[in-house]
Amino acid sequence: MKRKPLYFNTTNLEGKELQESIRRTLTQDANILxxxxxxxTAKLTKYEVLDNLLKANMIHNLTPETSxxxxxxxxxxxGYIEKLKEYRVGKYGKRNHLWKLSDN
Incomplete structure (x- = not known):
């Protein structure tokens, strides 16, 4: 990935713990991309992305859906991914946006 990923340090981590959290964030972003x-051609909800990454052993099995x-x-x-105006009923019976690879 060429652009700088975002990391939200909401728990005020410092030092090695902060660096490890940033590394994991970079890995998650890169694995999803x-x-x-x-x-x-895939159009997936965030839950479907999570399930597919788990099946492919691309993320840790304790990775929360919020990540x-x-x-x-x-x-x-x-600019890598697009959030579509299309929905699919998801895991909790609610409509979820679909996401796809950007055409750019």
Whole structure:
């Protein structure tokens, strides 16, 4: 990834703990982008992204869905991923936005 990823230090981490959290964030962003590049026609909810990454052993099994949402938003802000105006009923019976690889 060429653009700077966003890391939100909401728990005021410092030193090695902060650096490790930033590293994990970079890895999540890169893995999601890698997955979408390998599946360029995929249109997925954040829960489907999480499930696919877990099945491919690309993320830790304790990764929260909120981390996937953060990564998708970061990738969208950087122009890699698009949030569509399409929805799919998701895990909790609610409509979820679909995401896809950007055409840029």
């Amino acid at each position: 890698q997955f979408f590049r390998a599946n360029p 996937i949402g953060r990564a998708l938003n970061t990738l969208m802000r950087n």
